[in-house]
Structures are given as structure tokens and as C-alpha cells.
Amino acid sequence: MIRSFTVDEVVQHNTENLIWIIIHNKVYDVTNFLNKHPGGKKVLLKVAGSDATKQFDNFHSLEVLKKYSPQLLIGEIGSAQAESEKEEVAGAESPFGDFVPQVEKEIMPYTFEWDEAKKIPRKLFIKAGKAGILPGICGSPWPSKYAPYPLFGGVKPEEFDYFHVFIILDELARCGSGGILWGLVGSLGISLPPIIKFGSDELKQRVAPECYAGIKNICLAITEPYAGSDVANIRTEAKLTDDGNYYIVNGEKKWITNGVFANYFTTAVRTGGPGMGGISLLLIERSMPGVKSYQMQCSGLWASGTAYIRFEDVKVPKSNLIGKENSGFKCIMNNFNQERLGLIIQANRFARVCYEDAMKYANKRKTFNKKLIEQPVIRSKLAHMAREIEATHAWLETILYQTRFMEEDAMIRLSGPIALLKVQATKTFEFCAREASQIFGGLSYSRGGQGEKIERLSREVRAFIIPGGSEEIMLDLGIRQSLKIAQFAGAKL
Numbered sequence: 001m002i003r004s005f006t007v008d009e010v011v012q013h014n015t016e017n018l019i020w021i022i023i024h025n026k027v028y029d030v031t032n033f034l035n036k037h038p039g040g041k042k043v044l045l046k047v048a049g050s051d052a053t054k055q056f057d058n059f060h061s062l063e064v065l066k067k068y069s070p071q072l073l074i075g076e077i078g079s080a081q082a083e084s085e086k087e088e089v090a091g092a093e094s095p096f097g098d099f100v101p102q103v104e105k106e107i108m109p110y111t112f113e114w115d116e117a118k119k120i121p122r123k124l125f126i127k128a129g130k131a132g133i134l135p136g137i138c139g140s141p142w143p144s145k146y147a148p149y150p151l152f153g154g155v156k157p158e159e160f161d162y163f164h165v166f167i168i169l170d171e172l173a174r175c176g177s178g179g180i181l182w183g184l185v186g187s188l189g190i191s192l193p194p195i196i197k198f199g200s201d202e203l204k205q206r207v208a209p210e211c212y213a214g215i216k217n218i219c220l221a222i223t224e225p226y227a228g229s230d231v232a233n234i235r236t237e238a239k240l241t242d243d244g245n246y247y248i249v250n251g252e253k254k255w256i257t258n259g260v261f262a263n264y265f266t267t268a269v270r271t272g273g274p275g276m277g278g279i280s281l282l283l284i285e286r287s288m289p290g291v292k293s294y295q296m297q298c299s300g301l302w303a304s305g306t307a308y309i310r311f312e313d314v315k316v317p318k319s320n321l322i323g324k325e326n327s328g329f330k331c332i333m334n335n336f337n338q339e340r341l342g343l344i345i346q347a348n349r350f351a352r353v354c355y356e357d358a359m360k361y362a363n364k365r366k367t368f369n370k371k372l373i374e375q376p377v378i379r380s381k382l383a384h385m386a387r388e389i390e391a392t393h394a395w396l397e398t399i400l401y402q403t404r405f406m407e408e409d410a411m412i413r414l415s416g417p418i419a420l421l422k423v424q425a426t427k428t429f430e431f432c433a434r435e436a437s438q439i440f441g442g443l444s445y446s447r448g449g450q451g452e453k454i455e456r457l458s459r460e461v462r463a464f465i466i467p468g469g470s471e472e473i474m475l476d477l478g479i480r481q482s483l484k485i486a487q488f489a490g491a492k493l
């Protein structure tokens with residue numbers, strides 16, 4: 001129950017010793033905040049005891065209020081309470097946004113702080129685990145046997161499909177931080193599925209429940225300083241001991257998402273001869289002597305713990321092998337479609353975040369006595385952003401529908417279209433980040449504040465265009481794959 005005040009009551013609190021202000025019908029006591037306000041004390045004193053909504057909206061995004069409300073919010077203006085209750089009820093009825101209802105409350109107000117700190121608090125992983133989000137982003141089917149908490153939203157496990165994964169990732173991505181996404185769910189979503197699909201029962205039982213619960217972290221360690229997209233040429237070697245019970249692992253991995261925090265590493269190692277036929281997947285554990293990880297300094301994705309990893313004579317039991325020896329390349333390739341779908345979903349939502357923030361800003365920012373939105377050149381930018389985003393979204397839904405209703409080999413047959421869609425989505429993201437930056441001007445060049453999301457996403461774009469199959473490789477794969485399928489279907493080329 002929140003207290004109600006009248007406007008007259010607020011007006012009485014208009015001195016430096018006791019200063020209240022109204023913003024969007026809510027009453028804030030900013031007395032102890034005066035000297036901490038990043039915009040200075042004077043601006044607040046000017047609006048003491050009055051409705052400062054307009055002034056506030058000019059300089060802040062609404063996330064600021066969510067973040068500071070626990071310290072500053074003391075009540076609401078009269079009937080505002082009834083209004084906000086109505087809003088809450090309306091929100092509860094709205095189907096979109098409820099699937100992952102905590103994004104605005106649990107993530108958005110802290111995104112900047114966690115990104116700068118290069119760390120996501122453990123409590124967020126645990127909350128996401130309890131909400132069923134963590135198993136939910138690992139693809140379909142729902143892992144009933146290993147998920148520690150039940151499926152949410154009234155969805156039956158047998159009904160869980162890629163559309164649900166899509167909604168979870170899409171909703172999470174509204175926070176506008178690739179770092180949070182990759183740190184919280186991205187790494188898990190690509191490193192646990194190979195264990196679930198190809199690992200032994202003992203491995204699954206030991207690793208999956210704690211990762212799904214957010215208690216432990218896992219990462220996918222494939223890329224090396226020597227081999228990125230060219231996976232077949234990785235060098236990290238795993239040699240069997242004479243008794244055949246252990247592998248001794250030596251090598252380096254680079255740009256490994258979550259590698260700074262991970263307890264487990266789903267690692268590509270060379271157990272055989274050169275090329276793709278000599279690669280295995282091995283689960284390496286942080287607790288094993290000889291595992292060292294270092295935070296890398298990258299342009300973006302700061303909260304995701306991107307690491308350089310060294311394995312120095314790490315002794316790994318043979319029972320940690322994921323799938324058969326020397327058949328790791330197949331497992332890695334099998335995983336790629338799912339990884340790319342995840343990147344596509346995030347990239348297009350991030351493009352939408354750029355559009356949304358740019359649209360809001362253009363509707364309030366005035367230059368030359370006109371709102372930006374009144375300038376045709378700005379509307380043209382927004383129009384081009386919208387058409388790219390909607391086209392990408394429609395194509396994505398078509399592909400997701402096919403993963404659900406095509407026969408068994410859908411993921412193999414769809415690898416060409418998914419590759420091309422990845423290019424479409426990342427180009428859309430790149431374009432929208434650029435255009436939103438132009439609309440925000442200087443605010444998208446400094447960290448934090450109103451342009452926070454745009455500034456961050458502009459730095460993070462490359463992390464979507466390069467990994468998971470670079471644009472150049474995706475374009476080529478898209479065409480090679482369609483030729484293969486056509487030949488298989490009997491086309492004479």
C-alpha cells in the first residue's frame with residue numbers, strides 16, 4: 001500500500017531541507033539525493049515542490065525512476081493510485097511481456113551497473129533458474145528429466161518448442177545489453193545442449209540440474225587464437241594416458257563467453273589426426289588443476305565474462321567425453337543452427353530496441369523549435385529501420401514455424417536459410433544502431449544516460465556479425481547449402 005498525497009501537500013515541501021517533487025503522478029523525496037544527483041542540485045531546487053515531469057522526461061529515460069524508486073519514492077498523487085492499480089491489472093492481462101515478466105524489474109534498472117562492473121550477480125542466475133528461463137533457452141524439447149523447476153506460463157513440456165525459446169530470448173533482449181544476454185543465457189544455451197544431446201547419463205545428471213538452476217556456469221570453448229570459423233583446424237590437444245583412463249589436455253582458447261566465471265567448459269579438443277575427423281568434445285572442469293582463465297578487454301559484451309583460457313596439462317577423466325571420440329565436429333556443427341537462431345533473435349530485438357528508443361527520443365527532443373519527429377529526414381530513418389526489422393521478424397517466424405513442423409531433418413535442411421537470415425538480422429541490427437545513433441547525436445557517444453542502450457549496442461554489433469559464423473561465411477554457406485539440397489532432390493546443375 002503506497003501513501004497518497006495532494007498537490008498542495010507536495011507544494012509545502014519546497015526547501016533544500018525538505019524537497020519533494022512530482023514525476024508522472026508519483027511523489028519523490030529528493031532531499032538526501034540533492035548532492036548525489038548527477039545533473040546537479042540546482043536543477044532540482046528549481047522544481048522543488050512542483051510537478052517536474054516535463055523537465056525529468058527531457059533528460060532521463062524511465063529506467064532511472066525504476067532504479068531510484070526504492071530510495072526516493074514516497075507516494076502518489078490522490079487518484080493516481082487508482083490509475084496505477086488499473087495499469088497493473090491491464091499489464092497482467094497483456095499476453096506479450098508476461099512470459100518473462102521480470103526483465104523490467106530485475107534487469108533493466110541494473111544493466112548499466114552490471115555491464116560496467118563486467119559481472120552479473122549470482123542472484124540473477126538463481127532467479128532466472130527458478131523462473132524456468134535457463135532450461136527454457138536451451139532449445140526444445142523441454143529437459144523434464146534434468147530441469148529442477150517446472151515449466152512456466154502453463155505450457156506443457158510436450159508443447160515446448162522454438163517459439164517459446166524465441167519469446168524468452170526476445171523478451172530478455174529488451175534490456176538492450178548483449179553482455180547480459182550472453183552472460184546470463186547465451187553461453188548456457190550453446191554449451192549445455194551438446195551434453196544433453198550426446199553426453200552420458202552420468203554427465204547430464206551431474207552438470208545439467210545445477211546449470212539450469214543458475215548455481216553453476218558452463219561455457220563453450222571452441223575458438224582459439226589459431227582457429228575461429230575454421231573449426232576443423234583447432235590445435236588444443238587431448239592425449240590419452242597409457243592406462244586409457246584420462247586425457248591430458250594442453251592448449252589455448254580465446255573469446256570464450258562466460259569463460260571468466262564458468263565452472264564447466266564444453267571444449268573442442270584434438271584427439272586424433274588433422275582436420276575435422278580428429279576432433280572430440282570434452283567436458284573440462286574449473287576444479288581440475290591446470291585450468292586458467294583471464295578476462296579479455298573487448299569492445300562490448302562486458303557483462304558476459306569473455307575469456308582467454310589456458311589448459312596446461314589438465315588431467316580429465318575419459319568419462320568426461322561428450323559423444324564418441326573423434327566425432328566432436330558433428331556435435332559442434334549440430335549445435336550451430338541453434339546458436340545462430342539465438343543470435344538472430346537477439347540481433348533483431350536489439351535492432352527493435354534501437355528503433356524504440358530512437359522513436360521515443362525523436363518525439364521529445366526539440367531542435368530548431370521543432371521536435372525531431374517533425375523532420376522528414378528523421379522519419380525517413382525510422383521508416384527504413386522499421387521495414388528492415390519487420391521483414392527480418394517475419395522471415396524469422398517462418399523459419400521457426402518450419403523447425404516445429406518440418407520432419408526430423410529440419411535443422412539440417414534449414415541450415416542454409418538460417419545462415420542467410422543471420423546475415424539479414426545482423427545487417428538490420430548494424431543499420432538500426434547506426435541510424436539510432438544519428439538520431440540521439442552526442443547522447444549515443446557517451447556511456448549511461450538516455451543514449452545508454454544505443455551507445456552500448458553500437459559497440460556490441462560486431463559481436464553478432466563475426467562469431468557464430470561471420471557474415472562472409474554465412475553468405476557462402478547459404479548458397480552452398482541450397483545447391484546441395486537441390487542436387488540431393490535431383491536437380492541437374
Ligand code: HEM
Binds near residue numbers: 072
Ligand atoms: C527522482 C528524480 C530524479 C532522479 C532519480 C534523477 C537521476 C538522474 C541520473 C541518474 C542522471 C544521470 C544520467 C542518467 O542516468 O540518465 C541524471 C542526470 C540529469 N538530471 Fe536528473 N534525476 C531526477 C530529477 C531530475 C529533474 C527533475 C531534473 C530537471 C529539472 C533533472 C535534470 C537532470 C539533468 C540536466 C541531468 C544531466 C543530463 C545529461 O548529462 O545529459 N533531473 N539525473
